[in-house]
Amino acid sequence: MFGLEALDLARMQFAFTVSFHIIFPAITIGLASYLAVLEGLWLKTREEVYRDLYHFWSKIFAVNFGMGVVSGLVMAYQFGTNWSAFSDFAGSVTGPLLTYEVLTAFFLEAGFLGVMLFGWNRVGPGLHFFSTVMVAIGTLISTFWILASNSWMQTPQGFEIIDGRVIPTDWFAVVFNPSFPYRLLHMATAAFLATAFFVGASAAWHLLRGRDNPAIRKMLSMAMWMALIVAPVQAFIGDLHGLNTLKHQPVKIAAMEGHWDNSSGEATPLILFGWPDMEREETRFKVEIPYLGSLILTHSLDKQVPALKDFPKEDRPNSTVVFWSFRIMVALGLAMILAGVWSLWLRWRGGLFRSRPFLYFCLWMGPSGLIAILAGWFTTEMGRQPWVVYGLMRTSEAVSNHSVTQMSLTLVSFVVVYFVLFGAGIGYMMRLVRKGPVTHEGQEQGSGGPGQHRTPARPLSATEEGMDDDDNAANPVRN
Template sequence: MFESLDPVVLARLQFAFTVSFHIIFPAFSIGLASFLAVLEALWLWTKREVFINLFNYWMKIFAIAFGMGVVSGIVMSYQFGTNWAVFSDKTGPVLGPLMAYEVLTAFFLEAGFLGVMLFGLKLVGPRLHFLATLMVAIGTLTSAFWILSANSWMQTPTGYAVNDVGQFIAVDWFKLIFNPSFPYRLTHMVLAAYLTTALVVGSVGAYHLLSNTRQPGARMMFSMAMWMIAVVAPIQIFAGDAHGLNTLEHQPAKVMAMEGHYQSHPDGAPLILFGLPDQDAAVVRYALQIPKLSSLILKHSLDAPLAGLDTVPRENWPPVPITFWSFRVMVALGFLMLGLGVFSLWLRWRGRLFESRPLHRFALAMGPAGFIAVLAGWVTTETGRQPFTVFGLLRTVDSVSPLAAPAVATSLIAFILVYFAIFIAGVVYILRLMAHPPHPGEEGPRGDTPERAAGITPAPAIATRRFS
């Protein structure tokens, strides 16, 4: 049944499927861990109950998202051995230590303090508990550091040599870790994680404000989310532009695919807004373009020449259609985020941040936008690197294990069935938690309330009802 299929394509599809599920959870948990640290710090500073209520509310959601992220990530480590054994053998001396550093620093830090963060508010006291929350937040950022360093080395490899058996080995760990694209990719990803979390938090706040604009928890989370989007979205656009210029320097074929430049433009390249890339004919059909604008963006000059894919051997071309469109999805969502931030600033200035239903509907619709943008950015990055796993050095077709197509196809189908069953159930449960607004006395995962956290015995239930 599957004998005629290409095992390389199937292996790539399997890894793409699992990493697509995985990446959305770390992107959310990185930002949410920092948000929780800010909420607890504000509670300790101001003693306002709204902050600890929001902390307990979002901590339950964080626990589920973190768990699903860990489970989905473990599967990928096995795929390196089963489907990509040649890649693992050749890059192991470089990527193996980087992945080990991620486990020894970030994962151990998260695992060591996660239990205290989730269940120890009353047991260890507020200040020590805040330290645990801060350590988990730092751990998520440290994890991003090592993972992005490893992936960035695959994009822009430096600090290596090749030994007698064809393996990449490190000769300068500093150059290897801080390779040319790493600072740009780390900045871009962390900002994307913060935007993703802000959009989710803002959409949940907007959902509850649409039914009741006087809810303190909904107002606070919505206000904080809109501030984050308004500040970070323009920074992300500038960071993305710097990342693009770095990519043009080190991976020009990727930028050619993103821009749809099959042909070179010696006197200024147009910016193709939309079109249908035809890989076989090497042309973008029905192109809607702005003359010379691509040269202005990439070279800061209207008449600057830009090379096209006609200068690259055809066997080294990335798959232009998917890279072209995934890049546009990411950019379009980025500008929608900017629009949401500007709109919220205008309504905040007018004093209508919590009463504007158009803003709330806009924020609610943008809730999934961060996840989609992260996936689109990942697709752009990884397909734009093709046909290489280590850019310019190791081709994808030379990286796979010697597996038959039926074996890979069977495991791919199994992954699809299991992932959809488990992770859809988890997402549905998260959405149910989000459907209930945060309320006074919000309980954490252990049942801790603000009163219990402060060592205060709650009043009897009858008295609570009498004065509520």
């Protein structure tokens, strides 16, 4: 297939499925915590706006959660079908970690998800809120175990190799490997930011179409507070993560920076833009700032950053891909910080909900968090190459013995099925977003809460409320 080998197709297949999958858990993590905050605020203040937003976003959460579970199962099976040599080599570590994720996070989420989605008028307010919090905690526990497994592949420790297999000797060291804390914080924060901009873009869309009510305003306000506070924190976590990567995976940093040679003895510049050429072993058309690379990565003006030529050719990742995926992630992170600062200035001026340039900016920033997550994962995973377990097992040694024909057919099948199945799911979820929250202003204070009479929060209930008439629902001025 296009001159590709079975290994290339296996990598493409896994990259495709994991890229599709990561979108759903990222939104699930953020929305679960957002729902817990909304219900907590409703219980504290009894303001209808929080209740209305809870019911609106719980439907979107349910659809997103279902797609995340389905897409995640496919990835788990691929370890055995396409990467059997890896499973044989490192399964004694990755298998239990994924099992712990199922036994703790997935069972916790499954146990309380039904109460959260269908128990609004069937259980008391305390139990319902507790269920929502447990689902939110479950998503974070799931993140913990998945990142522990993936981080161990980046910075393995706590094991011995006996008869060609990894045998764990210290589970604490396995789980809390050197890169794990930084990667866990970086991913969880990224999920919160991705959700914030998803929520903010939804609010901006409605405001631009003339639908201005307290629920829509609250969505935008909460999203921009999250951007203002969390985006700079994410930048700080990213800096710590970069320093950790420099210590444990220096060749990845060299590839991210497109830095080839230290023979000059000078401090390392920061290359803003350029095209790393793997054949010519240089970064062409580069625009650089002297000393700044050393300042950012070593926090000094004289130390050098490791260069790609310091490592054998066979141990170098593809700098062209890693260089640009890293810059896409950083650029979007800076845009998130800009959005937060801009929103603060508009709050002060009293124009947060009326500034059309800002609302359009928020709308276009809607997918920015998800794109940044994908770019970050490409940087991490492509930067680890040619290793599947860093320093222990090469990717070429981990693949199953499949033919090019077999891998081509399965890859094409995955692409077709994913775009049909998940395309329909994403389309339905976006229709829910376009419909917007149903407001209940003026109702008796305290009505419709957990344990009180109200239609249950069913995931598909929006279809029963005239969702097809999106234009009329989105612009009440015309109704």
